[in-house]
């Protein structure tokens with residue numbers, strides 16, 4: 140049946156006033172901000188997730204493509220109906236549903252415009268950092284689907300660093316919730332997979348996101364350099380000095396000249412490049428921060444330095460950067476805006492290569508760069524009438540992609556793959572990685588109705604599998620290389636032998652990762668380290684401490700490997716400042732049980748080429764594959780770190796003060812309350828700990844604000860223990876016979892949860908991580924039944940609040956009586972299907988997780 144005929148039955152699922160089919164009216168929906176075109180058969184304006192659900196079911200029955208569309212500002216053809224079908228337009232999803240200023244979170248529909256959301260949260264002193272330059276029109280849905288970033292990514296990260304949950308309509312029409320208001324749900328990180336999936340895995344209808352405090356001041360400067368190379372070196376030097384500006388943007392001479400001809404704002408056009416650097420934080424610390432940046436820049440050849448003294452001067456500095464797109468229109472009717480990312484130490488070399496490409500192909504090029512992130516935008520002006528120039532332009536794009544890939548970069552840092560870059564995916568990803576992404580697509584959308592044709596190349600590269608080892612490992616398997624691990628796993632899978640990673644289990648082969656050990660790459664200039672998954676965190680930190688860096692993760696157990704920390708998603712309170720495991724792990728090599736040895740992700744902070752595979756292995760308890768080596772973000776040791784300890788006699792006061800302290804936190808790395816953990820010099824039952832770290836003046840300013848909140852209370856200021864140290868202490872002290880439980884609820888509920896469950900919690904010791912809504916409870920129980928009753932008294936109220944309570948530790952023999960998870964994710968079937976794709980014989984993770 141022709142789609143036009145099928146459309147007649149569409150009115151049965153959606154009001155015809157919400158549908159347009161007139162070709163003239165649909166003209167505007169034929170393209171996004173890129174070049175590709177496609178005619179939709181209809182454009183639909185649903186008003187609820189239920190309407191979308193009916194629509195998707197209808198589309199499934201009639202095999203009609205469904206293409207989600209936000210504002211259509213995408214730059215890779217993602218929202219284009221290439222194969223016809225129905226465009227789902229989200230402008231009716233324009234409400235902010237919840238804005239929680241205390242717990243710093245927001246729930247909104249996906250048609251909300253990025254900048255409107257940020258403007259709203261700023262009215263209460265909060266900040267939603269993902270800030271694409273298209274933020275005045277791009278929607279939250281489009282931002283999630285493209286994992287949008289912006290100039291402030293270097294310090295604050297991209298969309299996926301803020302999204303804690305999603306409501307999604309799946310390809311079968313089901314409305315499911317992934318993640319939610321709490322953090323670290325016991326489920327595969329499908330929220331992470333959905334973020335950046337370009338409308339190919341589901342239609343996102345609602346976002347749950349965390350917010351941070353809006354910095355109180357900002358200082359902006361610009362500096363000129365002889366060449367892009369010296370500007371690039373200056374960026375690395377700023378990072379090496381332990382400074383963390385909010386943005387570091389670079390413009391090269393060509394762009395400056397084009398912009399200056401248009402704006403006449405006095406850009407240093409004789410210079411080879413200029414940097415725009417912005418620092419933010421407490422007002423009192425800004426001058427010191429910017430002066431330090433200036434010192435470093437001068438040492439690296441900066442001249443014509445200009446620091447904005449007023450808001451107008453700041454706007455003027457940014458005006459140059461923001462005028463680039465408009466200025467190009469004066470020199471050519473069109474331009475190709477290329478987008479790729481490389482490790483930032485490779486910027487200068489990549490630019491040299493791109494210049495060479497463009498010179499050879501007789502093309503002009505000018506660069507705008509998010510230099511702090513290694514995200515480059517070569518802009519190539521051209522005339523569409525000049526067919527030869529168009530061909531050369533695309534040839535240049537292709538060669539630029541290869542140039543990024545050979546430098547371990549990504550073919551897209553923020554614009555997505557869509558139609559434009561799908562054939563180039565095979566430059567970057569080998570057969571195993573692409574096939575693993577395709578598995579994800581098959582699991583979510585087996586019929587291929589969601590945004591068909593996007594992301595994947597027309598011809599998939601061959602999948603090369605490691606052959607199963609001749610001997611099937613028995614009892615203990617200790618691979619020394621990733622290849623050996625993959626071969627052994629393949630053999631075990633064929634033999635249907637159960638495998639348990641680093642844990643002894645009756646009837647299972649124990650796979651020990653301790654020989655997957657070593658520092659494979661240490662790249663301080665790019666702020667990452669690649670290590671064997673069998674290394675302990677302590678070994679990694681000891682190595683890094685020599686260069687005054689660290690991985691912002693913590694583990695109470697010395698013997699725990701980094702692979703174990705990732706697989707169990709072990710997050711300490713310092714995530715408040717540095718992010719969680721999912722934010723710290725950039726990429727990994729993973730051995731699947733069918734012999735695939737797959738590289739997931741790249742060692743760059745911005746990479747939106749295909750699905751974000753590394754995320755799904757975080758918190759998967761080794762049930763999907765074996766991490767053989769991992770690349771982690773590293774951060775400089777904080778210049779200052781101080782903790783305020785507040786001894787308190789009663790819980791009510793402790794919770795009240797804990798809540799009030801959240802209003803202060805900007806550079807805080809922990810805000811916790813402990814009961815029953817011994818702290819030197821404190822004899823009260825409760826101790827509140829507030830740790831601030833980072834730039835010394837910021838730390839001092841923040842602690843002064845915190846002292847105001849704590850004015851009538853005794854406060855002890857210490858260098859240690861920090862809030863994270865207390866968390867380590869609580870868990871380290873838990874005897875092997877005791878039960879350790881982690882309860883997650885929305886941060887706004889954590890105080891009422893603890894208050895109403897205090898008698899249950901009082902059976903043992905506990906710690907509340909206010910900012911994350913997490914409570915860690917440790918108690919010794921008489922027997923499994925007693926433990927079960929205790930656990931249930933925490934679990935039921937947590938579930939009622941949309942949270943969960945999971946067991947982190949208990950005596951092994953209680954496993955038959957106690958369900959460690961007590962939680963059923965909405966998309967458990969999707970999890971099971973993923974497991975079936977990657978571990979068909981179900982050999983991995985005996986009793987370890989929900990699947």
Ligand SMILES: Cc1cc2nc3c(=O)[nH]c(=O)nc-3n(C[C@H](O)[C@H](O)[C@H](O)COP(=O)(O)OP(=O)(O)OC[C@H]3O[C@@H](n4cnc5c(N)ncnc54)[C@H](O)[C@@H]3O)c2cc1C
Pocket residue numbers: 171172206207208209210211212213214216217218229249270271272273276277278279280281282283284285286287288289290337338339341342343344464553554590
């Ligand atoms: C001038 C300009 C500057 C830009 N600057 C930046 C920048 O700094 N950083 C950056 O990251 N990007 C930037 N972009 C690219 C673009 O704006 C972003 O990708 C943005 O997130 C797209 O949002 P949108 O609402 O316009 O989405 P659309 O363009 O409408 O859609 C983009 C993709 O998302 C999918 N999608 C949309 N809504 C949903 C939904 N509800 N559920 C599932 N899938 C959905 C679509 O199918 C499509 O694949 C820029 C674009 C322009 C034109």
